[in-house]
Amino acid sequence: MSTPRAVRTQVPPEGYAPARDELAGRVILITGSTGGLGRVAALAMAASGAEVVLVGRSLARLQGLYDDIEAAGGGRAVLYPMNLGGAQPDDYAELADRLGNEYGRLDGLLHGAAAFGGLTALSGYPLERWAEVLQVNLNACFLLTRALLPLLGSAPDPVIAFVDDEGARSGGAYWGAYGITKAAVDTFSRILADELECNSHARVLRLDPGPMRTALRALAYPAESPACASAPAERAPGLVFLFGPHGRRLGSGAFDLRPR
Ligand SMILES: NC(=O)c1ccc[n+]([C@@H]2O[C@H](COP(=O)([O-])OP(=O)(O)OC[C@H]3O[C@@H](n4cnc5c(N)ncnc54)[C@H](OP(=O)(O)O)[C@@H]3O)[C@@H](O)[C@H]2O)c1
Numbered sequence: 001m002s003t004p005r006a007v008r009t010q011v012p013p014e015g016y017a018p019a020r021d022e023l024a025g026r027v028i029l030i031t032g033s034t035g036g037l038g039r040v041a042a043l044a045m046a047a048s049g050a051e052v053v054l055v056g057r058s059l060a061r062l063q064g065l066y067d068d069i070e071a072a073g074g075g076r077a078v079l080y081p082m083n084l085g086g087a088q089p090d091d092y093a094e095l096a097d098r099l100g101n102e103y104g105r106l107d108g109l110l111h112g113a114a115a116f117g118g119l120t121a122l123s124g125y126p127l128e129r130w131a132e133v134l135q136v137n138l139n140a141c142f143l144l145t146r147a148l149l150p151l152l153g154s155a156p157d158p159v160i161a162f163v164d165d166e167g168a169r170s171g172g173a174y175w176g177a178y179g180i181t182k183a184a185v186d187t188f189s190r191i192l193a194d195e196l197e198c199n200s201h202a203r204v205l206r207l208d209p210g211p212m213r214t215a216l217r218a219l220a221y222p223a224e225s226p227a228c229a230s231a232p233a234e235r236a237p238g239l240v241f242l243f244g245p246h247g248r249r250l251g252s253g254a255f256d257l258r259p260r
Pocket residue numbers: 031032033034035036037038056057058061082083084085086111112113114115136163164165166209210211212213214215216217229232
């Protein structure tokens with residue numbers, strides 16, 4: 001029996017196209033910006049006028065993305081090389097200080113980074129890999145969110161977004177640390193949303209991108225035909241919609257970014 005899908009609001013609505021200035025004046029930080037979904041988010045948000053802070057572990061890949069954003073015109077990009085697998089609380093505090101000094105606020109945070117770790121039975125799961133996946137997928141979400149909450153609180157319409165993977169977190173064999181972190185991040189985002197509901201105007205989003213042709217998916221589904229997943233770029237309009245003024249109407253919650 002297949003697991004019933006959770007109720008999510010599908011975005012964007014039919015007929016929506018992002019305006020060139022839809023995110024103008026917004027500063028949005030993206031982790032995993034050099035990956036499939038993060039890169040698409042960076043390009044689309046910059047093209048809609050946002051200033052994007054690109055977090056990634058490879059300076060060369062960050063620079064390639066920067067060049068593509070510049071070539072397309074639109075918003076400004078700032079590079080922030082950071083390996084989430086090894087970053088310490090002080091590194092997150094330094095990032096928050098730098099953003100505070102530069103902008104005094106943060107309008108959006110997209111937790112797009114994820115390490116897969118491989119399809120492995122729990123009985124033989126290598127300890128180092130376990131620690132790395134938990135660090136990148138779960139602890140970094142906590143540390144980054146905690147460090148940036150004060151700056152997000154200073155923005156007029158702040159958004160904090162987590163990326164769901166329902167198939168991985170539902171408890172199937174061999175999903176290992178990746179599946180466990182996805183379940184934990186889902187709960188983390190619900191607790192955060194509940195805590196912020198009454199004392200903050202921040203929106204907390206759980207985004208389901210559906211199957212995307214990315215490096216991570218190739219590891220998770222090695223035998224899958226590429227035709228079974230769509231290009232991450234198809235999530236771009238939904239991301240801009242949610243991080244901009246239209247998303248405000250919808251508030252916090254779970255959103256489906258799959259192409260129709
Ligand atoms: N693809 C799917 O079908 C699918 C389905 C459901 C949910 N998701 C979720 O969508 C999100 C994006 O995944 P994706 O498919 O776009 O994967 P991806 O293309 O493999 O991108 C993953 C990103 O995470 C970064 N990353 C990994 N380890 C890191 C570390 N130690 N420090 C800093 N960054 C690190 C990667 O950096 P590098 O560029 O340096 O490798 C890359 O930018 C993830 O949360 C994933 O769980 C994906």
